[in-house]
Amino acid sequence: MRIARGGGVIVALAVAVGAGGLILFLYTAAPPAWPALLFLLVPLTALFFFRDPEREPDRSIAPGTALAPADGRVLVFDREEGAWTVQIYLTLFDVHVVRLPLAAQVESCRRSGRGYRSARTPAARANHRLSCVCSGSAGVFEVDLVAGLMARRIVPYLAPGESAERGGRLGLIRFGSRVECRLPAGYRPLCQPGDRIRAGRTPLAEPAADPSEA
Numbered sequence: 001m002r003i004a005r006g007g008g009v010i011v012a013l014a015v016a017v018g019a020g021g022l023i024l025f026l027y028t029a030a031p032p033a034w035p036a037l038l039f040l041l042v043p044l045t046a047l048f049f050f051r052d053p054e055r056e057p058d059r060s061i062a063p064g065t066a067l068a069p070a071d072g073r074v075l076v077f078d079r080e081e082g083a084w085t086v087q088i089y090l091t092l093f094d095v096h097v098v099r100l101p102l103a104a105q106v107e108s109c110r111r112s113g114r115g116y117r118s119a120r121t122p123a124a125r126a127n128h129r130l131s132c133v134c135s136g137s138a139g140v141f142e143v144d145l146v147a148g149l150m151a152r153r154i155v156p157y158l159a160p161g162e163s164a165e166r167g168g169r170l171g172l173i174r175f176g177s178r179v180e181c182r183l184p185a186g187y188r189p190l191c192q193p194g195d196r197i198r199a200g201r202t203p204l205a206e207p208a209a210d211p212s213e214a
Contacts (some may be wrong), residue, residue, distance in 0.1 A: 004097050006155030006172040007050030014046035049175070052097045055200035057167050066101040066187060066205045067167055068197040069143050070094075070179035075120060077189045080182070084189050084205060088179045088197065089120045098145055098170045098179055099199045104136030105163035106170075109156055119148030119178035127178075130154045132170060136163075138207070139184030145171050146178040167200035 003011055021039035057067055071094040076087040090096060109132050117123040128147040133140065145154045155172040158164060173179075181204075188208040191197060197204065 001047060002052045002054070003047070004050045004052040004172050005157060005169075006153075007046075007052075007174070010174075011043070011046045011050055015043040018042035018044075049092065049096070051095060052169075053095065055099070055167055055198075057200060061203055062206065063166075064102075064138055064207050065190075065203050066138070066141075066183060067099070068191075068199050068202040068204045069101045069170070069181050070098050070197075070199045071096075072179070072197065074191050074193050074195045074197060075178075077192055083185050084183045084187060086181050086183070086189070086191070086204065088181075090173070090177050090179065092175065095199065096173050096175070096177065097199065098143065098173065100134065100164050100166060100168045100170050101143070101181060101204055102134075102136050102138045102141065102184070103164070103166045103168075104134035104138075104141070106132055106134050106158045106160050107140075108133045108160050111154075113147075116147055116149055116152065119146060124148065124178055128154070129180075130156060130171065132156070132158070139186065141184045142182040143170060144180040145173050146180060147173065148175070148177045 018039045070088045070090055072088040072090040075089050078085055111130050113126055113128045115127045117127055130145045132143045153174045157169045157171050183205050186207055187205040189205050190203045
């Protein structure tokens, strides 16, 4: 299993805590031994949360189609200032590696906000975030990695000037969080609020044939 970059230290600490607790219990406690299994949950939980599965876009999806940047549930898909913006809520059970929806180069990354409110509420718009402005053949778009109640650290994988293909890894948000993506002009949504989506796999939006549809 691949571990997400930025999560290795936590996984190592969880393994150490779990192994130490298990050894201590087995050498100091009397049967039954079933509580020893609880110590195994610590590293297993860390491994599960920081998993980073390989994702390859389906070849049947058109190259210009934007893919979901994160695993989770669509909260909002709304039009703002001429472009569509999607908000995605990630639970503790979702993969927290964020990906590029389209092949692009990162033009800038800026941190802003100070709050750590629940990522599923409108108040999360003021939360700490890392905003990545990207540009490619499809146009300019922005992906924001937003902290939540338990998410206190955002780990970028790409620096300004670096590029990646569609579905390439952009960064990691530790624990429950949210991702916001402002699509390039001329795109129309393929998902709606309430849909479950998967980063690098689910078609999120496509170029509109008719400008009035965008």
